Amino acid sequence: MERSGISGRGVIEIGEAGEFGLITRVVRRFPQGPLVELGPGDDAAVVRVPDGRVVASMDLLLEGRHFRTDWSSAYDVGRKAAAQNLADIVAMGARPTALLLGFGGPPELEMAWAEEFSDGLRDECALVGASVVGGDTVRSEKIMVAVTVLGDLGGRPPLTRTGARPGDSVAVRGRLGWAATGLAGLLGPVEVPERFTAAHRRPEPPYTAGEEARSLGATALMDVSDGLVQDLGHLARGSGVGIALSSALVPLDEGVALADALTGGDDHAFVGTFPAGRVLPPSWKVLGEVVAGGGVTVDGGPVEQGGWDHFGVTS
Amino acid sequence: MERSGISGRGVIEIGEAGEFGLITRVVRRFPQGPLVELGPGDDAAVVRVPDGRVVASMDLLLEGRHFRTDWSSAYDVGRKAAAQNLADIVAMGARPTALLLGFGGPPELEMAWAEEFSDGLRDECALVGASVVGGDTVRSEKIMVAVTVLGDLGGRPPLTRTGARPGDSVAVRGRLGWAATGLAGLLGPVEVPERFTAAHRRPEPPYTAGEEARSLGATALMDVSDGLVQDLGHLARGSGVGIALSSALVPLDEGVALADALTGGDDHAFVGTFPAGRVLPPSWKVLGEVVAGGGVTVDGGPVEQGGWDHFGVTS
Known part of the structure; x- marks a missing residue:
């Protein structure tokens, strides 16, 4: 049987679409901002860092541990995955500029889930002007999401956890x-x-x-x-x-x-x-x-x- | 029972040591190179990017899919996790500078596995002078690894996949x-x-x-x-x-x-x-x-x- 990427139910599953089918459908949902010199599709992305220092953080989200698909829509999980990462950059007093997305799911996961998740990720990023510039996909039993976010300090020192003084x-x-x-x-x-x-x-x-x-x-x-x-x-x-x-x-x-x-x-x-x-x-x-x-x-x-x-x- | 981080067998499991016990033991294995302005321990890391553009890539590795613990030592999995990411940056004609590590495992995973994995990651990074600057940990059924690698172009254009010309x-x-x-x-x-x-x-x-x-x-x-x-x-x-x-x-x-x-x-x-x-x-x-x-x-x-x-x- 030809792998058309469409199951008998008329519902596309990510295993049928294949890795590159999934990537293609997800990537086209991600607009690339002015700081992105090279977006998805090569060995790595290239993002401008005006400050000359990059701020970087990573978070993992697992189905059943950080979210449940019966409680949260795919779109909400995407928003949440972006939000918790963007917050880490903001907490450094920096501006989030770019995200990398690692996405794992079972072959029978509906493509619509991955697409709506991507829309949520994109829309949350849009709040701060960040672009999703690259990532990786893998087959996994449960949905897993790894997000790395990059940011720019604009020439200012980072706001760390080490500067509090008695009396503050x-x-x-x-x-x-x-x-x-x-x-x-x-x-x-x-x-x-x-x-x-x-x-x-x-x-x-x-x-x-x-x-x-x-x-x-x-x-x-x-x-x-x-x-x-x-x-x-x-x-x-x-x-x-x-x-x-x-x-x-x-x-x-x-x-x-x-x-x-x-x-x-x-x-x-x-x-x-x-x-x-x-x-x-x-x-x-x-x-x-x-x-x-x-x-x-x-x-x-x-x-x-x-x-x-x-x-x-x-x- | 007090959670001492040491099981009855005298073997430390990551679930007993807890999230911060695991992070502490792993992080101290990672030396920070001269480009790292702020390493692990804050909301995000800060890494110098002399070129003014950062090259970034992410890869996921899952137990049972990319490696098997009965075939590969923890140290080898660490080497592999770093190598496949570092190669992406080298393939852009850039120099790898920093890695972020997302690590998931079951509570009963021996701490020694996480430590030897970290040593492998560190030693592979040392080949190119990159530092492990941050990351995240999570509880998961199987071991999962997400690695993001950052790199610097040193003022040169990236070597992409788009420049091949007939006759080359x-x-x-x-x-x-x-x-x-x-x-x-x-x-x-x-x-x-x-x-x-x-x-x-x-x-x-x-x-x-x-x-x-x-x-x-x-x-x-x-x-x-x-x-x-x-x-x-x-x-x-x-x-x-x-x-x-x-x-x-x-x-x-x-x-x-x-x-x-x-x-x-x-x-x-x-x-x-x-x-x-x-x-x-x-x-x-x-x-x-x-x-x-x-x-x-x-x-x-x-x-x-x-x-x-x-x-x-x-x-």
Whole structure:
């Protein structure tokens, strides 16, 4: 039988279309921006880096671990895959410029899934002007996504996790606990408002936060991917300081519990430290301060274990 | 029970050590070269790109699909994961500078496997002076590896697949058919010399071929990852030309069949096109010429289907 790339049901599966059929259909969905000198189709892509330094990060997403196809549409998974990577570049105070996509799936996966995923990836990238410039495909039992994102610093120093100093204020911009609340709702039995399940499916990082934090004199910046307390622990360690949060200051959107705001991941809010006395705009919520010592406290005490260990077994 | 990261057998498993235990143990094996402004540990890495353009490529490797842990040591898989990515950058006429590593494995995977894999990755990178600057880890049923490699062009134009012109000679440097011969030996029942099974486990791309091809005036260059004929088909399409190979000119190392040399992948030889009459050093073997038209022929005829489709089902 000729491999036409079309199954008896009239539905195209990626195994029937073949590797190059899949690549062709996906690649044509990705417009190439002005910084792209050479896009998909060669051994490697070539992207202009005006700054002379490239910022680079990689994230993996696996079906069943980071998303479920019965909970999230392909389009939403594409948005999420891009968003969590773009947020890493923004958290460096850089501008995302280009993505590379590694995509694995079973042969029987419908081509429409791969195409809608690609559309989601593209549309999220469009929010910041980044292009999908290359990647790789492979056959795998479950859907797997590897995304590498590149960015440009525009001549400015990176905003790292190492610059926080005692006396700095700690402030956050973006959602806290939304995705965790939504995940709990999806796991049941408690129903939660749609905005939270939507937030689990598709985070909405406030991408302008990086530039804003820079203009506000941020001494350190990161995105909240594993949970506020856990991620601030990395920042505290990186800067050799302690961080004292006040539960009364943690911004709690209606319907979000304090525990979820403190330990829930996947919303990709941005948390930074700012020189003492710096007046911040309302979009940034001060929730604590940098102190001498180490570790993260809430109301002066230790915080219950939270956050996401990708290998740990919760007990 | 306390999670000490050490199982009852005295063997450390990555699930016991946890995500950050794994990252800590892996990251400390990666030295950072002079181009790295910020290595692992922040939201993203920062790498200097002297050329002002970054060359970037990504490859995925899956257990059971690209390697088997009963056939290949962790160290060899690390070497292979780096090699096939580094070859992509060399094939652009660029110098590899930095790698990002996405690593997934089951919780019961021994830490020693991840560490030896990392050593292999590091040692292969050392051959070209590249640093492993960041990445991500995830829990997965089988071992999965995503590698992104970045490179620098040093002010020169990239060597793409689009520059071949009728009259150019086609020449290859590196092994053809070694890995395919070795894989056939591993699949049995025919025994093959150890050098071929070793070549399947760990390709040895001749990394100086990129610079050499550039100095020889190459009009196009690529690495042979899926098979000579299939990959040259991409080059022919990219350049809008045909390629006429002569079977008598295909370099056949003792023990390699012509079919394997023409269609076997995974050796990461480099194949390029060079202006007519250009005298090439003995390391480059001329095996055909660029002609008007399209497609790839051997001795004037079409070539049996070969090469590797990552989704296709061989029949």
